[in-house]
Amino acid sequence: MLAAACVLSVAVGSLSVPPGQVWQALSDPSVHTIAAEAVRSRVPRTVLGLLVGAALACSGAIMQGLTRNPLADPGILGINAGAAVAIVIAMAYIGLTSAAQYIWFALAGAGLAAGAVWAIGTGGRGHATPLRLALAGAVLAAVLTSFTQALLLPHAQLLQSFRSWQAGGIDGARFTQIEQVLPFFVIGAAMAACSGPTLNALALGDEIATGLGTHVGRARLFLAVAAVLLAATSTALAGPIGFVGLIVPHAVRAMVGADYRWVLAWCVVVGPLLLLVADVVGRVITRPADVQVGILTAIIGAPVFIGLLRTRRLGEL
Amino acid sequence: MTDHEFSARGVSVGYGDRPVIGGLDLQVPAHRVGAIIGPNGCGKSTLLRTLSRQLRPSAGAVLLDGRAIHSMPTREVAKVLGLLPQSPTCPEGIVVEDLVSRGRTPHRGSFGRWTSADDEAIALALEETGTAELAERPVDELSGGQRQRVWIAMALAQQTDLLLLDEPTTFLDLAYQIDVLELLVRLNESRGTTIVMVLHDINLAARYCDWLAAMRDGTVRARGGPREVVDVETVREVFDLETVVIDDPVSGAPLVVPRGRAGRSAGERTAAREVPA
Amino acid sequence: MSTGTLYAPRPVPGHDRELGAAGRSVRSRRRRRQLRWNLVVAGLALLVAALFLLSLCIGERTYSIAEVVQVIAGQHVPGASFGVGVLRLPRACGAVLAGAAFGVVGTCFQVLLRNTLASPDIIGVTAGANTAAVAGIILFGLSGLALTGLAVAGGLVTAVAIALLAWQGSGATSRLILVGIAAASMFDAATLWIMTRGSQWDIQAASRWLTGSLNGLSWASLAPLIGALLVGLPLVGLMSRQLGNLQLGDDVASGLGVRVSLTRAAIMLIGVVVLAAATATTGPIAFVSLLCGPIALNLVGAGHSSLLPAALVGAAMVLASDFIAAHLLLRSYPVGVVTGILGGLYLIVLLIRMGRRTRGSA
Numbered sequence: 001m002l003a004a005a006c007v008l009s010v011a012v013g014s015l016s017v018p019p020g021q022v023w024q025a026l027s028d029p030s031v032h033t034i035a036a037e038a039v040r041s042r043v044p045r046t047v048l049g050l051l052v053g054a055a056l057a058c059s060g061a062i063m064q065g066l067t068r069n070p071l072a073d074p075g076i077l078g079i080n081a082g083a084a085v086a087i088v089i090a091m092a093y094i095g096l097t098s099a100a101q102y103i104w105f106a107l108a109g110a111g112l113a114a115g116a117v118w119a120i121g122t123g124g125r126g127h128a129t130p131l132r133l134a135l136a137g138a139v140l141a142a143v144l145t146s147f148t149q150a151l152l153l154p155h156a157q158l159l160q161s162f163r164s165w166q167a168g169g170i171d172g173a174r175f176t177q178i179e180q181v182l183p184f185f186v187i188g189a190a191m192a193a194c195s196g197p198t199l200n201a202l203a204l205g206d207e208i209a210t211g212l213g214t215h216v217g218r219a220r221l222f223l224a225v226a227a228v229l230l231a232a233t234s235t236a237l238a239g240p241i242g243f244v245g246l247i248v249p250h251a252v253r254a255m256v257g258a259d260y261r262w263v264l265a266w267c268v269v270v271g272p273l274l275l276l277v278a279d280v281v282g283r284v285i286t287r288p289a290d291v292q293v294g295i296l297t298a299i300i301g302a303p304v305f306i307g308l309l310r311t312r313r314l315g316e317l
Numbered sequence: 318m319t320d321h322e323f324s325a326r327g328v329s330v331g332y333g334d335r336p337v338i339g340g341l342d343l344q345v346p347a348h349r350v351g352a353i354i355g356p357n358g359c360g361k362s363t364l365l366r367t368l369s370r371q372l373r374p375s376a377g378a379v380l381l382d383g384r385a386i387h388s389m390p391t392r393e394v395a396k397v398l399g400l401l402p403q404s405p406t407c408p409e410g411i412v413v414e415d416l417v418s419r420g421r422t423p424h425r426g427s428f429g430r431w432t433s434a435d436d437e438a439i440a441l442a443l444e445e446t447g448t449a450e451l452a453e454r455p456v457d458e459l460s461g462g463q464r465q466r467v468w469i470a471m472a473l474a475q476q477t478d479l480l481l482l483d484e485p486t487t488f489l490d491l492a493y494q495i496d497v498l499e500l501l502v503r504l505n506e507s508r509g510t511t512i513v514m515v516l517h518d519i520n521l522a523a524r525y526c527d528w529l530a531a532m533r534d535g536t537v538r539a540r541g542g543p544r545e546v547v548d549v550e551t552v553r554e555v556f557d558l559e560t561v562v563i564d565d566p567v568s569g570a571p572l573v574v575p576r577g578r579a580g581r582s583a584g585e586r587t588a589a590r591e592v593p594a
Numbered sequence: 595m596s597t598g599t600l601y602a603p604r605p606v607p608g609h610d611r612e613l614g615a616a617g618r619s620v621r622s623r624r625r626r627r628q629l630r631w632n633l634v635v636a637g638l639a640l641l642v643a644a645l646f647l648l649s650l651c652i653g654e655r656t657y658s659i660a661e662v663v664q665v666i667a668g669q670h671v672p673g674a675s676f677g678v679g680v681l682r683l684p685r686a687c688g689a690v691l692a693g694a695a696f697g698v699v700g701t702c703f704q705v706l707l708r709n710t711l712a713s714p715d716i717i718g719v720t721a722g723a724n725t726a727a728v729a730g731i732i733l734f735g736l737s738g739l740a741l742t743g744l745a746v747a748g749g750l751v752t753a754v755a756i757a758l759l760a761w762q763g764s765g766a767t768s769r770l771i772l773v774g775i776a777a778a779s780m781f782d783a784a785t786l787w788i789m790t791r792g793s794q795w796d797i798q799a800a801s802r803w804l805t806g807s808l809n810g811l812s813w814a815s816l817a818p819l820i821g822a823l824l825v826g827l828p829l830v831g832l833m834s835r836q837l838g839n840l841q842l843g844d845d846v847a848s849g850l851g852v853r854v855s856l857t858r859a860a861i862m863l864i865g866v867v868v869l870a871a872a873t874a875t876t877g878p879i880a881f882v883s884l885l886c887g888p889i890a891l892n893l894v895g896a897g898h899s900s901l902l903p904a905a906l907v908g909a910a911m912v913l914a915s916d917f918i919a920a921h922l923l924l925r926s927y928p929v930g931v932v933t934g935i936l937g938g939l940y941l942i943v944l945l946i947r948m949g950r951r952t953r954g955s956a
Contacts, residue, residue, distance in 0.1 A: 071772065075779065076775065076779070116941075120941065120944060131709075131768045131771060131772060134771075134772055134775055135709065135711040135712065135716065135771060135775070136711070138711075138716050138775045138778070139711050139716055139884070139937075139941065140941065142715065142716065142880065142881070142934075142937070143881070143934065143937045143938040143941055144938075145934075146805070146880045146881070146930060146931060146933075146934025146935070146937065146938075147934060147935065147938060149804075149805055149930075149931060149934070150927065150931040150934065150935065153927060153928075153931070154925060242779055242783075243779075286791075291787060292787075292790075294783070295783040295784070295786055295787045296783075298779050298780055298782070298783030299780055299783055299784060299787075301776075301780075302776040302777060302779055302780030303780070305772075305776040306759055306773050306776050306777070309760070309769055309772050309773055309776075310759065310769075366845075369845075369848075369849060370848070371844075371845055371848060391848065391851045391852065391853050392851035393851075394851070395849060395850055395851030396851070398849075399849060400845060400846070400848075400849030401846075401849075402843065402845035402846060402849075404843075405842055405843045405845065405846045406708065406841070406842060406843040406846075407842070408841040408842070408896050408897060409896060410891075410895065410896030410897075411896040411897035412627075412895075412896070412897060414620065414623060414624070415627070415896075415897035415898070416842075416897065418624070419838070419839060419842065419850065420850070422835065422839055422850040422851060422852070423850055423851035425835075431621070431624065433613050433617065436613055436617040436618070436620045436621045436624075437613060437614065437617040439617075439620045440614065440616035440617040440619070440620045441616070443616070443620070444616055449616065452620075452623065453623065455896070471846075472849075475849075475850065
């Protein structure tokens with residue numbers, strides 16, 4: 001299915017290309033038809049979709065396990081907004097332009113936002129209800145958004161590019177950009193890969209996790225770093241894309257059960273699938289214009305989120 | 318003080334499709350202290366919430382002086398029937414006296430000014446619950462026992478002839494539990510307030526109440542004085558527990574001592590452990 | 595049948611009874627607390643009046659207070675009549691009215707949902723109104739009263755939809771907030787999408803709906819807001835005591851004779867209408883509805899009605915923020931930028947206070 005989504009992603013757009021020509025364009029670099037160029041230009045976009053989808057889904061799964069909170073998601077918790085405001089600062093005041101340069105800002109912004117939301121949400125009491133955490137994230141995101149606006153107003157030329165970035169999209173992706181931040185994805189993925197057993201232990205509660213030999217504080221920090229790294233890298237490349245990190249882990253849990261090792265593995269498959277399909281849909285519904293994938297995931301994701309709220313008993317919230 | 322006729326007639330209640338109480342009758346004797354007891358999930362809190370019109374019965378009615386309370390004006394009911402829920406929320410930082418003053422709400426109009434009667438009622442409520450010296454302290458700084466007395470004071474300031482309390486002793490230390498129950502009995506003696514509460518502890522209920530209603534699966538299985546309700550057969554039927562009922566050496570009320578499923582004492586267990594060694 | 599003789603006498607309702615010592619001290623303590631409330635309200639009213647005059651006097655040209663007062667009194671003053679009467683007066687009035695509206699509605703929502711962070715711009719009501727308005731401008735080319743009406747309708751439909759989706763028997767408030775947050779992000783995305791499809795000119799008009807601004811207010815544009823406030827505020831004022839009792843939880847409130855569902859629905863309905871009217875006039879001025887309630891509550895103390903103080907705090911905040919944004923910064927910003935930064939500061943204060951509380955309890 002993921003492979004099919006990849007094919008769709010390179011084939012469909014304002015100019016649709018039949019599968020035969022797609023193969024031709026990809027295998028034979030000497031073909032220079034418009035269709036072939038269109039297909040090639042969509043390859044980095046597809047690759048980016050794969051990376052970002054997997055990163056966001058894993059990040060969401062880790063956050064949900066870490067906070068023992070079914071509603072955790074880098075978008076809802078304001079972490080994307082933290083990365084966004086840091087990137088704006090980097091672009092507007094330091095003049096950084098490439099993702100490789102401002103990724104450090106994105107990481108710092110996302111990390112600070114995550115820390116702030118955790119502090120506000122828990123109120124220092126160590127355990128946050130999903131409600132408090134989500135509210136803290138929403139308020140922080142709102143503050144950061146108006147802060148971003150204030151920063152951008154004197155920079156009219158940035159406003160336009162920021163607005164399209166803010167919508168969250170994987171269009172305009174270049175291989176050079178992806179290469180520059182690939183190490184961050186790799187480190188994040190490696191950390192995520194070894195966090196399954198820890199998440200399984202934490203799911204039983206801090207006391208039991210300690211009893212099972214987990215150093216809870218250290219484990220939390222490790223997981224938080226992994227989640228923030230993945231979310232911030234995605235945001236730096238593709239803008240704030242919400243709800244992928246929320247929906248995918250839930251869907252995966254419904255399929256494979258609660259073992260985080262399997263959940264994380266499947267997130268790597270299902271996350272990109274969702275993102276690529278959303279991206280393709282966004283390209284098709286308002287042809288020839290694109291709808292950025294971030295807008296689409298929000299419009300699809302919010303109803304799913306609400307459905308999730310309705311099926312759960314209040315005690316779990 | 319008037320004698321209010323208060324009863325549930327053929328009441329059925331449920332959450333969604335799930336029935337919790339089916340066709341229940343309960344007559345609440347005036348000027349008496351009563352408790353509803355039963356295992357978890359038997360519907361005792363649901364019954365209390367229905368009696369206090371938090372829940373609307375799907376069949377039957379709760380009658381106050383012959384009228385169904387669910388169709389009476391809320392304020393009129395609030396002048397006769399007070400309620401203290403299990404975990405009331407307290408606005409952060411509110412001082413004791415302001416909270417107790419809220420009990421006067423049903424007696425004042427939208428523009429109503431504070432009258433002498435209001436001040437007198439608040440002063441009396443503070444005095445009777447022993448919270449007068451806490452009057453200007455923020456409620457959230459008080460201990461659990463003090464806080465519960467403040468909530469009771471609020472209900473007293475409402476000056477209702479009937480008072481319903483949902484597990485007023487939960488989360489309290491044993492000493493505070495005794496405190497609260499003795500306070501309620503004292504109020505019943507001095508004011509004649511009819512009290513109905515949900516209690517967890519069958520022994521405390523038997524000791525302080527004039528009547529008990531033992532519930533199981535949404536129906537009242539036994540009802541009457543402590544002596545009539547608290548016996549080995551009823552406790553077995555309601556709680557699924559083998560017990561011995563003895564006389565409380567202090568009050569003379571029946572006292573339930575569980576046998577437990579193994580029925581062995583700690584001494585016997587020690588003896589049993591020592592055999593192989 | 596009466597058994598009154600069996601029991602100790604209770605105080606009889608009435609005005610003329612002699613108060614006992616305990617009753618007298620209850621009364622004097624209450625009056626002392628009431629005095630604080632009166633002082634706070636008087637002080638805030640003075641502050642609003644001072645800021646109002648200040649924003650009328652100072653601008654590109656500065657007029658004396660005497661000139662400004664003459665203009666307000668309806669006399670013709672050369673120069674000042676236009677500069678103050680036509681340009682600045684509607685703007686200052688808009689600031690006061692919108693600030694009061696955001697303050698009151700925000701406080702109502704926070705009390706009803708029992709959460710200091712649950713203001714209408716967080717839980718999706720504002721976002722719904724914005725999406726409707728932006729769609730009205732860009733997709734249907736609406737303006738004026740029709741646009742205001744559409745925004746009010748959008749806010750109402752959103753509020754009702756959120757309430758219905760969250761409604762599942764008891765304990766609906768936390769689910770309501772969460773559903774609202776989800777709805778807000780969905781509507782924001784939709785707004786953004788519509789914006790990317792609009793022409794440059796429409797985007798200019800629509801961007802007022804994204805950041806609050808008091809630029810270009812006229813008496814005509816204030817009319818819907820004035821109407822909504824004239825109807826809404828007295829009604830909310832009448833229900834303020836019921837609102838206060840709802841803070842004690844639904845059970846206690848209904849035990850005290852408050853018709854819980856009715857009160858909640860009525861206040862929400864009025865709140866959404868007033869809020870949408872204010873948003874239609876000035877755009878969503880960030881965080882005013884979030885900040886006013888807690889500030890007012892801190893000033894008057896817990897347990898007292900904070901609606902009127904919150905209205906005054908809101909008016910003062912918008913006036914002061916607009917003054918700062920227009921005159922005290924390097925370039926002129928919309929007012930929403932300053933209030934947004936105030937919101938950030940408030941969050942930091944919240945953080946510090948929580949940190950302190952933790953250390954206190956540890």
